[in-house]
Amino acid sequence: MAEFVKTNHNAPPGFFALEAAGLRWLAVPGGVPCARVIRYDDHSLTLERLASVVPTRDAARDFGARLAVTHDAGARYFGSGPDGWYEDGYFGPLSEPLPMSLWGHDSWGEFYAEERLRPMAELAGWRLSERARRLIETVIGRCLVGDFDDGDPPARIHGDLWSGNVMWTPNGVVLIDPAAHGGHRETDLAMLALFGCPYLEDVLASYQQVRPLRKGWRERVALHQLYPLLAHVVLFGSGYAGQTEAAAAAASEIAS
Numbered sequence: 001m002a003e004f005v006k007t008n009h010n011a012p013p014g015f016f017a018l019e020a021a022g023l024r025w026l027a028v029p030g031g032v033p034c035a036r037v038i039r040y041d042d043h044s045l046t047l048e049r050l051a052s053v054v055p056t057r058d059a060a061r062d063f064g065a066r067l068a069v070t071h072d073a074g075a076r077y078f079g080s081g082p083d084g085w086y087e088d089g090y091f092g093p094l095s096e097p098l099p100m101s102l103w104g105h106d107s108w109g110e111f112y113a114e115e116r117l118r119p120m121a122e123l124a125g126w127r128l129s130e131r132a133r134r135l136i137e138t139v140i141g142r143c144l145v146g147d148f149d150d151g152d153p154p155a156r157i158h159g160d161l162w163s164g165n166v167m168w169t170p171n172g173v174v175l176i177d178p179a180a181h182g183g184h185r186e187t188d189l190a191m192l193a194l195f196g197c198p199y200l201e202d203v204l205a206s207y208q209q210v211r212p213l214r215k216g217w218r219e220r221v222a223l224h225q226l227y228p229l230l231a232h233v234v235l236f237g238s239g240y241a242g243q244t245e246a247a248a249a250a251a252s253e254i255a256s
Contacts, residue, residue, distance in 0.1 A: 001038075002049035008094050009043050015097060016045040018081070018089050022180030023047075025082035026158060031070030032063060034175045035167070047176075055168045060199030063166070063173040064206030067188065071155035072211060075182025077104025078111035078154045082180050091160060091179045092235055098123070100179060108154075108184050112227070113143035120230040127238040128245070135248035139226065147256045148223065150214055154182035161191040162228070168198070186217055190224035222250035 008015070023034040036048040081089055081102035090097035101119065105111035121128070121136045128136070142148065158165065159179035167174045189207070192200060207213075226247045232240040 003038060004047045004049040005044055006047070006094060007044045011043055012090065012097060013042070014087055015090055016040040016042070018085060018087070019045055019178065021082040021085050022178035023175070026070055026156065026175060026178055026180055028070055028073040028156070030066065031073060032066040032173055032175050033171070034178070050167050050169050050174055053168055053170050055198035057199050057202050059168060059172050060202040061206040064203035065210050066173070067203070068207045068210035071157060071185040071188070073156040075154040075156050077106065078108045078182050078184070079115050080104035080154070080182045089179060089181070092231055096235060098231060098234060102181055104182070107146060107149050109143035109146050109149045112184075113140045116227045117143070117230070120227055120234065124230050124233040127233050127241055129241065132241065132245035132248055135245065135252050136226070138252040139223065139248055142252070148220070148254070152185065152214070155185040157181065157183040157185065157188045159183060159187070160228075161188040162195050163192065163197045166192075166197065184224065185211070186213065186220055187224045189217075190221045191228060193221055194225050194228060216255070219254055222247040223254060226251055
């Protein structure tokens with residue numbers, strides 16, 4: 001079996017153990033396959049090597065249907081980590097992972113406000129304009145009063161599902177590099193849209209054949225993209241501040 005080894009001798013404690021736990025937790029029957037974990041230690045993770053192919057519409061449709069199944073496998077709480085994991089986690093690139101709370105909440109809005117938006121906005125700090133900070137506080141306030149809670153139970157989400165973590169293989173899509181936790185299903189879909197995904201509309205249409213999305217989901221894309229955009233400000237600088245401010249403005253105006 002060909003192997004692929006990820007290495008970081010400066011990885012924070014539990015980094016690779018959590019990634020392995022996330023890949024195994026996400027690999028539910030009928031869901032999207034995940035990279036197979038072979039072994040891990042404090043400084044590395046060894047996975048089965050994947051072959052890459054050109055994306056196709058058929059593979060995209062299969063991906064969408066399977067992603068709905070993965071999400072429907074559920075989680076204990078909004079914000080809780082993979083089963084058996086009770087520490088915090090990480091978000092972002094291997095070279096510079098950011099801390100990510102895995103503290104569970106009963107409501108998605110409270111979780112998103114307190115464990116995602118507020119901590120990342122504080123890290124972004126001076127890179128954001130005063131207007132952006134005000135808009136983010138408005139979104140946080142709306143989250144805390146439940147404006148975006150919809151009764152949907154916690155979904156089992158990848159948590160960092162941008163197109164670079166979607167591997168198109170001869171056997172279909174395989175997921176890599178998760179920040180897995182209990183979250184809102186629209187978060188993964190918004191991440192797919194953030195930097196583009198091949199045949200995205202086919203992915204979404206197939207997803208909704210399995211699990212229809214709540215009315216107005218397209219208007220909420222900016223809300224779910226706000227956290228990863230804030231992370232990009234922290235990691236890569238103020239070049240992402242304008243896009244983040246625009247997302248905060250759009251999120252603040254979403255109808256309840």
